[in-house]
Amino acid sequence: MGFFSSFFSKGKGPKCMSCKKNVESHESILTHQSYAVQAGATQRARDIEKKQGYVCKSCGKIYCKVCLERHVVNAQRGAACPSCGGSFGYLQ
Ligand SMILES: [Zn+2]
Ligand SMILES: [Zn+2]
Secondary structure, three states, X not given: OOOHHHHHOOOOOOEOOOOOOEOEOHHHHHHHHHHHHHOOOHHHHXXXXXXXXXXXXXXXXXXXXXHHHHHHEEOOOEEEOOOOOOEEEEOO
């Protein structure tokens, strides 16, 4: 089994490495958010954003937005992976 395939095991979405909550792709977040905004649910739209998944471009570790901001963001370098120092991008 490849390293990356373990993050996408059957029937389960990708999860945050830190809090183990399910995270969603950027596209999925945007879709859900636009529904919430159209319904006037701005607090809900903000909650949805917390489920945005971020993936390390170097080692593939996944974090949610909340944990990324809490553990990973470095004032000098921006978001850098705690394991390898790599940069993060949106989970696609
Ligand atoms: Zn998390
Ligand atoms: Zn990394």
